[in-house]
Amino acid sequence: xxxxxxxxxxxxxxxxxxxxxxxxxxxxxxxxxxxxxxxxxxxxxxxxxxxxxxxxxxxxxxxxxxxxxxxxxxxxxxxxxxxxxxxxxxxxxxxxxxxxxxxxxxxxxxxxxxxxxxxxxxxxxxxxxxxxxxxxxxxxxxxxxxxxxxxxxxxxxxxxxxxxxxxxxxxxxxxxxxxxxxxxxxxxxxxxxxxxxxxxxxxxxxxxxxxxxxxxxxxxxxxxxxxxxxxxxxxxxxxxxxxxxxxxxxxxxxxxxxxxxxxxxxxxxxxxxxxxxxxxxxxxxxxxxxxxxxxxxxxxxxxxxxxxxxxxxxxxxxxxxxxxxxxxxxxxxxxxxxxxxxxxxxxxxxxxxxxxxxxxxxxxxxxxxxxxxxxxxxxxxxxxxxxxxxxxxxxxxxxxxxxxxxxxxxxxxxxxxxxxxxxxxxxxxxxxxxxxxxxxxxxxxxxxxxxxxxxxxxxxxxxxxxxxxxxxxxxxxxxxxxxxxxxxxxxxxxxxxxxxxxxxxxxxxxxxxxxxxxxxxxxxxxxxxxxxxxxxxxxxxxxxxxxxxxxxxxxxxxxxxxxxxxxxxxxxxxxxxxxxxxxxxxxxxxxxxxxxxxxxxxxxxxxxxxxx
Amino acid sequence: xxxxxxxxxxxxxxxxxxxxxxxxxxxxxxxxxxxxxxxxxxxxxxxxxxxxxxxxxxxxxxxxxxxxxxxxxxxxxxxxxxxxxxxxxxxxxxxxxxxxxxxxxxxxxxxxxxxxxxxxxxxxxxxxxxxxxxxxxxxxxxxxxxxxxxxxxxxxx
Numbered sequence: 001x002x003x004x005x006x007x008x009x010x011x012x013x014x015x016x017x018x019x020x021x022x023x024x025x026x027x028x029x030x031x032x033x034x035x036x037x038x039x040x041x042x043x044x045x046x047x048x049x050x051x052x053x054x055x056x057x058x059x060x061x062x063x064x065x066x067x068x069x070x071x072x073x074x075x076x077x078x079x080x081x082x083x084x085x086x087x088x089x090x091x092x093x094x095x096x097x098x099x100x101x102x103x104x105x106x107x108x109x110x111x112x113x114x115x116x117x118x119x120x121x122x123x124x125x126x127x128x129x130x131x132x133x134x135x136x137x138x139x140x141x142x143x144x145x146x147x148x149x150x151x152x153x154x155x156x157x158x159x160x161x162x163x164x165x166x167x168x169x170x171x172x173x174x175x176x177x178x179x180x181x182x183x184x185x186x187x188x189x190x191x192x193x194x195x196x197x198x199x200x201x202x203x204x205x206x207x208x209x210x211x212x213x214x215x216x217x218x219x220x221x222x223x224x225x226x227x228x229x230x231x232x233x234x235x236x237x238x239x240x241x242x243x244x245x246x247x248x249x250x251x252x253x254x255x256x257x258x259x260x261x262x263x264x265x266x267x268x269x270x271x272x273x274x275x276x277x278x279x280x281x282x283x284x285x286x287x288x289x290x291x292x293x294x295x296x297x298x299x300x301x302x303x304x305x306x307x308x309x310x311x312x313x314x315x316x317x318x319x320x321x322x323x324x325x326x327x328x329x330x331x332x333x334x335x336x337x338x339x340x341x342x343x344x345x346x347x348x349x350x351x352x353x354x355x356x357x358x359x360x361x362x363x364x365x366x367x368x369x370x371x372x373x374x375x376x377x378x379x380x381x382x383x384x385x386x387x388x389x390x391x392x393x394x395x396x397x398x399x400x401x402x403x404x405x406x407x408x409x410x411x412x413x414x415x416x417x418x419x420x421x422x423x424x425x426x427x428x429x430x431x432x433x434x435x436x437x438x439x440x441x442x443x444x445x446x447x448x449x450x451x452x453x454x455x456x457x458x459x460x461x462x463x464x465x466x467x468x469x470x471x472x473x474x475x476x477x478x479x480x481x482x483x484x485x486x487x488x489x490x491x492x493x494x495x496x497x498x499x500x501x502x503x504x505x506x507x508x509x510x511x512x513x514x515x516x517x518x519x520x521x522x523x524x525x526x527x528x529x530x531x532x533x534x535x536x537x538x539x540x541x542x543x544x545x546x547x548x549x550x551x552x553x554x555x556x557x558x559x560x561x562x563x564x565x566x567x568x569x570x571x572x573x574x575x576x577x578x579x580x581x582x583x584x585x586x587x588x589x590x591x592x593x594x595x596x597x598x599x600x601x602x603x604x605x606x607x608x609x610x611x612x
Numbered sequence: 613x614x615x616x617x618x619x620x621x622x623x624x625x626x627x628x629x630x631x632x633x634x635x636x637x638x639x640x641x642x643x644x645x646x647x648x649x650x651x652x653x654x655x656x657x658x659x660x661x662x663x664x665x666x667x668x669x670x671x672x673x674x675x676x677x678x679x680x681x682x683x684x685x686x687x688x689x690x691x692x693x694x695x696x697x698x699x700x701x702x703x704x705x706x707x708x709x710x711x712x713x714x715x716x717x718x719x720x721x722x723x724x725x726x727x728x729x730x731x732x733x734x735x736x737x738x739x740x741x742x743x744x745x746x747x748x749x750x751x752x753x754x755x756x757x758x759x760x761x762x763x764x765x766x767x768x769x
Binding site: 028029031032033065066068212213214215216217218221252253254255256291292293294295296297308309310311312313314329370372373374378379380410413444446448452457460461464468470 | 637638639640641642644645672675676679680681682683697698699700701702703704735736737738739740741742743744746751752753754755
């Protein structure tokens with residue numbers, strides 16, 4: 001790629017418009033739901049019927065995981081149709097009726113809350129409330145074709161930056177946009193770049209944190225699988241801005257599809273001369289190498305990530321010196337998260353004013369959330385900052401399934417906290433979430449309903465941090481383990497007076513004394529559940545009861561006499577002979593002998609057994 | 613894993629990997645990934661070869677292998693089952709899937725069936741949270757599971 005003119009030639013080289021373009025969602029979620037046989041079926045029929053001038057492509061995740069596999073058909077008039085939950089049979093129908101006969105299969109189209117189906121995803125209520133910047137290309141282009149990315153304004157920002165702007169202007173533009181890091185802490189991206197640009201060294205590095213370790217978050221995976229070139233382009237821009245010629249992407253080995261598409265994207269970009277020497281005919285050269293993580297959550301911490309790229313145990317080190325001065329291999333380094341980088345080319349193309357109009361005073365732009373747990377519309381959404389949690393959960397997310405009550409939303413994963421119903425109307429931005437004891441985090445948003453026990457959830461997260469603590473500093477290594485033991489004591493029904501106070505005191509000490517972000521935030525799930533759900537802790541300790549019916553040791557099983565027909569199945573299956581009775585009359589459970597294994601509960605065909 | 617290779621062939625492949633990464637900065641982790649691909653796990657003998665070739669003390673190699681959960685000191689099954697215990701899966705009851713697998717396979721987490729066919733592990737989030745609860749068998753992802761699905765899925769292998 002020697003010039004912008006050359007790039008523009010590819011932009012305009014749009015092949016003859018096909019009669020139908022068919023896109024199959026083939027990110028991890030689509031493939032898991034069965035997109036491969038669907039794709040095979042579509043291709044087989046196209047070949048058998050000798051259909052000319054149709055274009056079948058794979059694409060990334062459009063965000064509606066619960067409706068996968070998704071097939072979208074674009075006709076030559078520009079109409080778009082979104083088919084959901086497609087299987088091989090539906091795929092055959094779509095080919096026959098829609099593609100061959102020209103009549104869309106209305107029965108298979110996406111529906112909104114009402115029963116009537118609508119034409120495409122853009123018309124759904126939940127999509128209309130979203131603004132897609134980071135996810136702009138996910139589900140719209142084939143991530144394995146560089147030309148498609150280029151035809152959607154890809155590498156235009158890099159061309160513009162290299163041929164028309166000074167590095168300092170690029171940094172100023174980012175500062176003006178107000179973009180903050182999407183990895184969790186929200187540090188201004190422009191400022192990070194400015195510090196690294198100011199550092200004097202002939203070798204500097206640009207790193208991309210694609211080690212999405214927060215359990216329950218998959219925003220970065222979707223971008224990597226659906227739009228890998230946007231990350232390469234943004235890294236090259238960052239390289240130009242700070243004066244670096246080498247980038248590293250540190251990606252989770254657990255994301256094989258993302259790794260494959262990134263490797264392919266790097267190869268294509270090199271072939272086009274968009275990575276490598278003298279990009280766009282300038283003096284600027286930039287290369288990117290992929291490094292696979294190996295399953296360590298702590299490597300999401302910036303210094304630990306760099307240590308891991310160096311080939312060592314991923315242990316963090318004290319800051320300062322900050323990576324902007326002394327990072328990877330001891331050289332000035334910037335580390336940006338995937339979603340942050342995905343925003344960069346758009347900000348350059350559309351201008352910082354455009355970007356900073358979206359969002360709140362201190363949090364500009366949009367945020368991608370991976371919405372999961374007890375919510376109807378699980379999937380990926382991108383919302384303008386400042387939207388309320390209520391809108392996200394009830395309007396975009398479609399509310400809580402099975403008529404259950406909302407209890408809490410968890411953001412920020414093992415570093416974050418739970419947001420209770422009383423804060424549903426909070427406007428989502430970095431500062432508001434911190435003020436109520438949670439954090440933006442990387443974008444996992446897990447919804448919990450009345451059946452989830454908050455002490456159990458806190459214990460779950462602590463269990464995670466104990467496993468993932470690297471062991472370097474004692475407050476985190478020993479402190480989190482002690483906290484977990486206290487929580488286990490409470491959920492086992494052995495909690496004592498003053499346990500809550502002890503837990504709190506230890507939590508604050510760990511926050512104060514830990515070396516890195518992992519330890520400093522590890523107590524947050526406990527502190528935030530203590531703040532909003534203290535009564536649940538108290539019920540476990542003082543009443544020896546789990547109000548949500550989760551904690552096994554605090555439950556008792558009972559037989560409802562009216563429903564019991566006396567079939568004796570429960571008694572015969574009980575491993576400890578704790579159930580007694582006479583056939584054809586109600587049975588009884590001896591709670592002293594019961595080990596609470598739940599076998600009777602599962603085996604009873606009459607729903608006569610309940611737990612309390 | 614290179615199933616049909618004998619030990620010499622595996623070592624030859626490992627040498628190729630080591631040569632390829634001769635000039636890579638921070639080569640240890642990429643080399644270990646590829647070595648595990650070849651051998652299926654990282655026994656001490658393999659770690660020794662890697663340590664010698666990269667000029668690192670064996671203790672450092674062992675330290676890295678044991679730090680990261682992806683690396684295993686023991687052989688894994690032909691089919692590696694990983695049950696996601698990430699938050700979204702946990703909230704939706706993935707522990708019951710794990711229990712069912714333990715029952716069906718008669719092994720605990722971290723173990724391998726006697727015939728070497730299946731190994732069972734719990735993992736943290738495969739990023740398919742929209743389909744929770746989820747498990748992976750090698751690279752196939754199975755979503756929206758209920759415990760009764762497990763037996764039929766295992767039959768496929």
